[in-house]
Amino acid sequence: MPFVVVVYIPPSANADAACDVLLSAVSRLQTQHPDALLLISGDFNHASPSSSLPKFTQYVTCHTRDNKTLDLFYANTKEAYHSLPLPPLGRADHNLVHLLPVYKTLVHRQPAVTRTVKKWSEEAEEALKDCFNTTLWDVFSDAHGEDISTVSPTACLTDYT
Known part of the structure; x- marks a missing residue:
């Protein structure tokens, strides 16, 4: 003020x-x-x-x-x-x-900053939506429970495609 x-x-x-x-x-x-x-x-x-x-x-x-x-x-x-x-x-x-x-x-x-944002194609968006819709999420949580400190749940999620 x-x-x-x-x-x-x-x-x-x-x-x-x-x-x-x-x-x-x-x-x-x-x-x-x-x-x-x-x-x-x-x-x-x-x-x-x-x-x-x-x-x-x-x-x-x-x-x-x-x-x-x-x-x-x-x-x-x-x-x-x-x-x-x-x-x-x-x-x-x-x-x-x-x-x-x-x-x-x-x-x-400050100088101007130019950023490039990659836009997904409609086909890629649909493939991702389909992947999430068909995923059985219980498989990831039931097998390991609340324990995420072990390597296997992390590896399981990151390797999922």
């Missing part, structure tokens, strides 16, 4: 205090759901939570406002995304970021 944390740290906020609040919320989620995908995105302005989140990867590598990267995207997975800059939306002062997934599913990572 994925969790998305959206962050806005105003320019006037104390960066260290904001990072502490974020770390507290993230730690609580990781404790409650240790195997969950956790995504953190938002406008961090002057705060940099990279040191607070050492096990997270920051994926935005392009500038989001002028020559600065203020909008960040963290995930608790490695090598999952590649970022590309897009123009701002409307009159926004931040560029958009297009995150492209890098992860390849297991189906795409």
Whole structure:
């Protein structure tokens, strides 16, 4: 189950205090759901939570406002995304970021396997059905009872044609 944390740290906020609040919320989620995908995105302005989140990867590598990267995207997975800059939306002062997934599913990572399945002819199917219909199954079980550890019942069954 994925969790998305959206962050806005105003320019006037104390960066260290904001990072502490974020770390507290993230730690609580990781404790409650240790195997969950956790995504953190938002406008961090002057705060940099990279040191607070050492096990997270920051994926935005392009500038989001002028020559600065203020909008960040963290995930608790490695090598999952590649970022590309897009123009701002409307009159926004931040560029958009297009995150492209890098992860390849297991189906795409493994080569295709071709298997050949032999289909029985109708004559072969009928011969097998006839063989089972005419078999006296009691001959196999009555002679040896419940003891299948001896060689003779196994040999008898495997040699039967």
